[in-house]
Structure formats: structure tokens, C-alpha cells
Amino acid sequence: MNNVKRKIIAGILAVVMVVTLVPMMAFAADEGNQTQPGTDAAQEEENKDPAATEPEQQAEQEETEPPVEKKKPKKKKRVVNKKKVKIMLDAGHAGRYNRGYFRRYYESQMNWSLTNYLKNELKKYGFTVGMTKKSLWQDMSVYRRGKKARGYHLFISIHSNWSGSKRADYPLAIVSSKHKKKLYKKAQPIGKKLANQIRATMRTRQKAQVWIKRQRDGRDWYGVIRGAAAVNVPAVILEHSFHSNPSKCKWLMKEANLKRMAAAEAKVLAKHYGMKRVK
Numbered sequence: 001m002n003n004v005k006r007k008i009i010a011g012i013l014a015v016v017m018v019v020t021l022v023p024m025m026a027f028a029a030d031e032g033n034q035t036q037p038g039t040d041a042a043q044e045e046e047n048k049d050p051a052a053t054e055p056e057q058q059a060e061q062e063e064t065e066p067p068v069e070k071k072k073p074k075k076k077k078r079v080v081n082k083k084k085v086k087i088m089l090d091a092g093h094a095g096r097y098n099r100g101y102f103r104r105y106y107e108s109q110m111n112w113s114l115t116n117y118l119k120n121e122l123k124k125y126g127f128t129v130g131m132t133k134k135s136l137w138q139d140m141s142v143y144r145r146g147k148k149a150r151g152y153h154l155f156i157s158i159h160s161n162w163s164g165s166k167r168a169d170y171p172l173a174i175v176s177s178k179h180k181k182k183l184y185k186k187a188q189p190i191g192k193k194l195a196n197q198i199r200a201t202m203r204t205r206q207k208a209q210v211w212i213k214r215q216r217d218g219r220d221w222y223g224v225i226r227g228a229a230a231v232n233v234p235a236v237i238l239e240h241s242f243h244s245n246p247s248k249c250k251w252l253m254k255e256a257n258l259k260r261m262a263a264a265e266a267k268v269l270a271k272h273y274g275m276k277r278v279k
Ligand SMILES: [Zn+2]
Pocket: 092, 093, 107, 158, 159, 160
């Protein structure tokens, strides 16, 4: 009987040890996972998918099966946009053209810089992006640049504005005119959203404006818009406030600001076309 009792006690002890030790190990494993919140946060940040950051869902996953949680963000990374949206970007002017209030500023250089940043930002959302020119110095007629939009969904020409008044600072979108109603209907809302975004990012004093301008024959006044209209593509000329305004000229001279502007504009366009971030 004594032997049997000992065996039973030994058995109970073994069970007790298993019951206490295993959860402790599990707890340790949990802690191990929790020591790298940085990586998870970074992955979530890349995803930009609100569903993946739902705190409730995350808490549940951590309690039940922590290893699965690590795989999840990878899966979400492969966002595929069913739509293929193509945007043709045009950096206004060539070489060193249009000096600003500060003489180191050239509109052409700012346009070139911002257009390249915008191209990179748009690619993060899976847009197909074309450029009307290959270098800052490549000069081409405005009409021909507009026509380069053939086969694209949208044409955007990047600029900053000039006024005799130092106070003028309103962002401006000039969009395809009502001459071809379809193009106006597509370009107008995009121009308005982008101009409003410029106002928010640059904090302009004056409100954003949206214009159309036509020749006597009814076609668009601006060559790039007229060229894009000739190949049936909606177009927007975006004036990033005024380089005749001292504080705005200064703002436009900072590369970090242009990067921020490009990211904000890409976000607006992605939202408009329903594109999700892919990288
Ligand atoms: Zn210009």
C-alpha cells in the first residue's frame, strides 16, 4: 500500500509541476514576443491598413496564438489594386526659369524636384507614373507635353505662381474646361482636392481657387491642358502658391517641405481613385 501511495504522490507532484511550469514557459515565451514592439509597430506603419491596427483584434491574437500574429502583416503587405491608374506628370518649364522673391529660387527647379518626389510617392500606391521630360533641361512645347498624356487617366502640370502683390498666396488649380464636358467633370474635383491640400500643407492665408480658361475658339487657353484635351485626358495645372510671396518662396525652397507636399498630394490622389498603399 505504501508503495502505491508513494507512486500516487509522485504522480500528483509530476502533474503539479507540469501544470505550473508549462504556463510559466508560455508566459516567458509571451514576454519574449512582447520585447519587440518596435518591429510590429513598424510593420503596421508600413501597412497603413486600419484593420490591422485594431487594438481588440490584436489583443485576442496575442493571448491565443502569438506566432500567427507575426505572419499576419506580411500577408497584408501584398495589396493588389485591381485598378490600373496611369498619371502623367509634367514639371513646368525647363532649365533655370522664373526667379522667385529670393533670387536663389527658380520655379523650374522647384517644379522638377516636386514632380520627382510626387512620382515616387504615387508609385507607393501602385499608380503607373509617366513624366513628360527626362531632365530639368529638356525643353518641349506645352502642347506637345499635354499630348504625351495619351493613354493616361490624368495629366498634372506642377508650378508655382507669380503676382505683383507680395501678399498673394492662394493655391490654384486650372482644370480642363467645359469645352469637353467629360474632361471638366473629371479634372474639376481632382483640382479642387489638390488645391485644398496645398492650402492645408502650406498654410496659405488665402483660400484655394479652381479656374478654367478658354480661347476664343472654345478650346483651353493653356497649351498643356489643350494638348491633353486633344488626346481626351483630363488635366490639372497646379500652382503651389506664389514664389513672389516671401514666406511662401522660402517654404518652397526647402526640400523637406516638397517631400511632405508630394506625400500629401499622392495621398489625395490615392483616396480619389481608391488606391491602397502597396509599399
Ligand atoms: Zn509656371
